[in-house]
Amino acid sequence: MKFSDRITAMECSPIRKLIPYANKAKEKGKKVYHLNIGQPDIATPRQFFDAVKNFNCEILTYSPSNGIPELIDAVIPYYRNYGMEFSKDDILVTNGGSEALLFTLMSLFDKGDDIVIPEPFYANYKSMFQVLEINVVPISTKVEEGFHLPSKAEIEKIITPKTKAILISNPGNPTGTAYTREEINTLASVAKEKGIFIISDEVYREFVYDNLDYASFGTIKDIEDNVIIIDSISKRYSACGARVGLIVSRNKEFMTNAFKLCEVRLSVAELEQIGAAALYKTPQNYLKEVNEEYKKRRDIVFEALSSMEGVVCRKPEGAFYYMVKLPVDNAEKFVIWLLEEFDVDGETLMMAPADGFYETEGRGIDEVRIAYILNESDLLKSMNILKEGLKKYPGRTTK
Numbered sequence: 001m002k003f004s005d006r007i008t009a010m011e012c013s014p015i016r017k018l019i020p021y022a023n024k025a026k027e028k029g030k031k032v033y034h035l036n037i038g039q040p041d042i043a044t045p046r047q048f049f050d051a052v053k054n055f056n057c058e059i060l061t062y063s064p065s066n067g068i069p070e071l072i073d074a075v076i077p078y079y080r081n082y083g084m085e086f087s088k089d090d091i092l093v094t095n096g097g098s099e100a101l102l103f104t105l106m107s108l109f110d111k112g113d114d115i116v117i118p119e120p121f122y123a124n125y126k127s128m129f130q131v132l133e134i135n136v137v138p139i140s141t142k143v144e145e146g147f148h149l150p151s152k153a154e155i156e157k158i159i160t161p162k163t164k165a166i167l168i169s170n171p172g173n174p175t176g177t178a179y180t181r182e183e184i185n186t187l188a189s190v191a192k193e194k195g196i197f198i199i200s201d202e203v204y205r206e207f208v209y210d211n212l213d214y215a216s217f218g219t220i221k222d223i224e225d226n227v228i229i230i231d232s233i234s235k236r237y238s239a240c241g242a243r244v245g246l247i248v249s250r251n252k253e254f255m256t257n258a259f260k261l262c263e264v265r266l267s268v269a270e271l272e273q274i275g276a277a278a279l280y281k282t283p284q285n286y287l288k289e290v291n292e293e294y295k296k297r298r299d300i301v302f303e304a305l306s307s308m309e310g311v312v313c314r315k316p317e318g319a320f321y322y323m324v325k326l327p328v329d330n331a332e333k334f335v336i337w338l339l340e341e342f343d344v345d346g347e348t349l350m351m352a353p354a355d356g357f358y359e360t361e362g363r364g365i366d367e368v369r370i371a372y373i374l375n376e377s378d379l380l381k382s383m384n385i386l387k388e389g390l391k392k393y394p395g396r397t398t399k
């Protein structure tokens, strides 16, 4: 029996592929700090659980394919608060941002169409591109430049008649880069002039630090028809397990097409949507406090990384990730070595080797992604393990 070429071409997630090594380390009694995965440790607001507990019904029926009215009604004022006015028809509730992405890509791309995307990019995008046979055209960005975008002329050069969309994660996973208003305006004008879509993945919208001027594509005028926003409660409200996301767009034709896919999967779990609706009413203060907590963690990690000889990184403006260049021959080998052969007082750490976040062969070989999703004390311990590990690693490339 044979499986599809599409599925066999799909690669394993770089974030998860080293988990067997971590499991073995744990079996041997080592404590492993997981900085490889973007699973926040912040408590989900009580409002979620209270709303689910108080929900009363006789039968859990299929709910509307576009999402339950309570949730859509709660989401509209949330966006209004950020200066974005959307109507009910501009919103589709999905099973996480992941399904929102998948449905968007399925609605826009035929086999062999081009997607333009800054690299490095979120590894699950790659799996979706592979399974949908979308051709990836990367915009090259570098750690030394904080992964910011090249000039408009450089971006225009790679747009072809086969380009359907530019996909951008802002603030970015895995880079932590929050693009400037100027960068957003540049992409908007490219999209407008070339008549292509912008898929703006804004699941980390609230995770922008230092009072930076964050610009959502939903606020940019005259490109309403080009913009599709991907959203999610996973990171915003530390509710990854709820699996509630959104597609938001004012492009009616796109929404009609994406809705067909929503109908095929019938509905999103109603109880989770009830909980999500309550989350969107959580006082704004919650988001402010979470932002301050992550900013503190970002700064701790930056200070630690800056003190490590040979490590290259810039302080990221947002999300909760660092992409870091390490003085090692191969980041994957280094991560495996940390798990198999190294510890500080019985403790070690796991990071995500970065080559899986790149499309271009050979890029990211000496880089890792660090997710700063642990508390202060665990982060400090992890950074100390990294520092000591780099000193002892046999494949170190600089003194």
Ligand SMILES: Cc1ncc(COP(=O)(O)O)c(C=O)c1O
Binding pocket: 038, 095, 096, 097, 098, 099, 122, 169, 172, 173, 201, 203, 231, 232, 233, 234, 240, 243, 244, 245
């Ligand atoms: C950039 C980005 N987009 C989308 C997602 C998917 O989020 P979810 O499906 O949990 O909403 C993630 C999850 O890590 C992400 O980092």
